[in-house]
Amino acid sequence: MANASPAKHGDDLEAFIQDMPKGELHVHLEGCLTPELVRTFAERNNLDIPSALSTLDQSGGGYAFNDLTSFLSLYYACQSILQTAEDFQELAFDYLSRAAKQNVVHVEMFFDPQAHTSRGIPFSTVVSGYHAGIQQAYQQYKISASLILCILRDESAGYGMATVLSSLPHKHLIAGIGLDSDERDHPPIEHAAAFARARREGYQLTAHCDIDQQNTLEHIRQCLEVLKVDRIDHGTNIVEDPALIEVLKARNIGLTCCPISNSIVTTTAKFPEILQLLRQGVKVTCNSDDPAYFRGYLFENLLKLAKETDITRKELILLQRNAFEISWKSTSIVHWGKQHPDGVVGWCGAQPGLGVSLASPPTLLRVPRASFFDILKVWQFQT
Numbered sequence: 005m006a007n008a009s010p011a012k013h014g015d016d017l018e019a020f021i022q023d024m025p026k027g028e029l030h031v032h033l034e035g036c037l038t039p040e041l042v043r044t045f046a047e048r049n050n051l052d053i054p055s056a057l058s059t060l061d062q063s064g065g066g067y068a069f070n071d072l073t074s075f076l077s078l079y080y081a082c083q084s085i086l087q088t089a090e091d092f093q094e095l096a097f098d099y100l101s102r103a104a105k106q107n108v109v110h111v112e113m114f115f116d117p118q119a120h121t122s123r124g125i126p127f128s129t130v131v132s133g134y135h136a137g138i139q140q141a142y143q144q145y146k147i148s149a150s151l152i153l154c155i156l157r158d159e160s161a162g163y164g165m166a167t168v169l170s171s172l173p174h175k176h177l178i179a180g181i182g183l184d185s186d187e188r189d190h191p192p193i194e195h196a197a198a199f200a201r202a203r204r205e206g207y208q209l210t211a212h213c214d215i216d217q218q219n220t221l222e223h224i225r226q227c228l229e230v231l232k233v234d235r236i237d238h239g240t241n242i243v244e245d246p247a248l249i250e251v252l253k254a255r256n257i258g259l260t261c262c263p264i265s266n267s268i269v270t271t272t273a274k275f276p277e278i279l280q281l282l283r284q285g286v287k288v289t290c291n292s293d294d295p296a297y298f299r300g301y302l303f304e305n306l307l308k309l310a311k312e313t314d315i316t317r318k319e320l321i322l323l324q325r326n327a328f329e330i331s332w333k334s335t336s337i338v339h340w341g342k343q344h345p346d347g348v349v350g351w352c353g354a355q356p357g358l359g360v361s362l363a364s365p366p367t368l369l370r371v372p373r374a375s376f377f378d379i380l381k382v383w384q385f386q387t
């Protein structure tokens with residue numbers, strides 16, 4: 005980490021990151037459940053406060069855990085207080101409000117329906133509640149958001165397939181299908197049938213390839229060749245295999261990296277690997293994963309990255325451009341683009357000395373029906 009001084013960015017680094025319009029593609033809604041929300045929902049639903057909350061870290065008042073196993077145990081215990089559509093709505097709205105205040109303009113959010121249907125909560129309660137939270141946040145903050153249904157990989161393949169099938173009546177509310185939870189001894193190929201069905205149904209596909217897992221390169225290969233994903237969550241270990249990197253680049257498949265999460269569930273944030281991939285032209289993005297547990301939303305992740313590496317401001321912008329480019333289209337983000345003529349493009353064009361310019365004037369944003377993604381094509385870097 006040569007030249008890893010925050011001074012290289014000047015005194016306005018925090019303002020720069022705060023003001024930059026941002027996209028978040030890797031955040032778990034159940035990972036946005038703060039201790040305060042757990043207490044609120046437990047009280048409202050006349051449930052005991054989970055004993056896991058008694059392990060609150062005395063210093064910061066946040067959750068306390070020391071490895072992936074203790075994290076997952078805490079994570080599922082706290083979710084048990086989510087009971088009604090109102091709970092799910094408030095959880096989504098609470099997270100999106102926090103994101104909007106960090107100038108995040110588009111979010112694609114994972115949710116784990118099996119963590120709730122296995123407790124007897126109907127699928128429709130979960131998805132309708134989350135969707136109501138998305139609508140409420142859009143009304144209040146004009147932040148756009150989509151849902152990604154995650155299959156729990158450590159549950160059976162049959163349960164995963166059944167979950168995809170139960171999503172079909174709600175397909176219009178769900179952008180894609182993902183794969184998460186404990187990767188140990190659960191290669192992606194176990195859920196190949198559910199992913200094939202999801203693709204036939206028109207869903208976009210992504211899957212977690214967690215950091216430093218056993219057989220991680222084989223898991224990444226399975227995601228690319230068998231599941232035929234559109235992007236990969238984490239996946240940073242691909243840096244060890246130049247041939248796989250070329251496949252990723254050829255197919256324009258992005259990686260949703262989460263530095264603070266990495267630093268908590270492993271021993272390192274994986275900054276050198278993330279930067280190497282970014283500089284090799286991989287569509288790398290920076291994200292927060294489970295912000296209520298890891299105590300870092302998107303702003304905090306970007307700030308840590310900027311302070312602890314030699315990443316340039318141009319590369320910080322590139323991370324956001326990547327996020328918008330590999331995000332999955334939603335009608336609301338197009339609407340956002342029309343509502344914010346000085347938004348992403350205007351902000352970048354106004355940054356002095358960054359070599360970021362517009363190939364065409366931002367008035368394109370006012371063209372009726374212009375796709376936000378078409379608009380981004382005019383956002384170019386000078387070389």
Ligand SMILES: [Zn+2]
Pocket residue numbers: 030032184212237293
């Ligand atoms: Zn994740």
